[in-house]
Amino acid sequence: MDTEMVGDSKSTKRPTLGDINGVLFPSDMINGWGPIWNFRARSDDLLICTYPKAGVEKANARASPRTLKSHLPIQLLPPSFWKQKSKIIYVARNVKDNVVSYFHFHRMNKTETEPGTWEEFLEAFIAGKVSCGSWFDHVHGWWEAKDRHPILYLFYEDMKENPGREIQKVADFLDVQLPESVLNQIAQHTKFECMKANPMTNYTTLPSSLLDHTISPFMRKGTVGNWKEHFTVVQSEQLDDLCAQLLKGTGLTFRTEL
Template identity: 75%
Template structure:
């Protein structure tokens, strides 16, 4: 295993970040940007969008279950990243393009993106495709993103926790500023069919939030199916499910021995990482940078 990993690390070098319109992206994505920006959305597409590590895989599995009436076998047909192409993922060394995967897919498609609102391919707005956005409080989000950088070989080295927190606050991480991302999508929901959900609400009452998803998708959900979905999408279940936990990906990309892709899945884990001063600073920044938006986050339940 170790020798295999040694060989793997030779073949995949951690990326550097380059800007597109002021937003940092892993260098590989830049090379595929033309195809991403010109992506052709379809009117019956559903796009799941989040800032990275905000509950993306969780909402993806929920949506797939809702769409398939809680059928466990259908939701085990392939790993989540194959069921819902990640449109801006571009790994030339592995000959992989999310755009090509999506283009090859029959309608109706469910797609995934982490793009900030201003960089979403214009065809999504033109086609009025439905979008589900999930936002997670900044403190838990940055902790999860830090551990993700540690295990994801396609991302830059995160450095120490202190260093990564500074980079995150400055918006110098892949996909840019968390503050701009959550606020941009929050404001977009007034002019586009967007269901905006909060990670903390999903944790507090998953059944209630899954109902919102079903209503948004015009799907009738019997109580028994709803309960089945709540059970199947519990963090503990998804963490051990190879169709959702990303263990099917090569260790040259995701090294689960460093940190699992699905790590804690809780609200409040930030308390194990933040100092009091860091916590107060983040609270102040949230007040300042989300001011006037009507957007607020819970950092504990």
């Protein structure tokens, strides 16, 4: 259930945003919402979910066990995932690096809406008026659900700091025994630099009418703290205040530098 790329590969016209239960999505996804909502999960599915720059029919046809990915907020996840008790891995990234990455993703991705200037995009992002809605609602909703469902909640910053440790968490969650040699191999192959150079993961095989890598690479920096090159002091303090206000009492804390 890939809800990341749903645009028409022949079209270069950017979409508009529509509303699904108060959350904004590109028009193509709005038009195809029925099959997504009615998606039939399986008990042995593994769903990887993130906030963005955190083909339903094709997914249905795949043999089990399936690894699926989605950017849906928790309230819009197809109900069959809860019914089947499918395992879910959620990866959260600090809001400042997330919004910078999402801004550049909009700049190069013709299947997303026009981002406008950095200042305009940041304002829309804070207001939740971007595809997939509010970052605050997204990370908080999945955080609350982890105590009721089989959800492994990971942080991007932890993965950058110690990938071996986080891969072991995933292995434990999936009840998989990993010899140290295999764990080290996985850590090596999933390094940002390796994935950025791999056509199977860097999306360079897609036409420039969809993703224009001359504007910005699909995999751009992959660092923690790149937000400092974009934020003014006032903007940084605004996000700090919002995090303190909107995540207060949740137990959710994010690191904006390592």
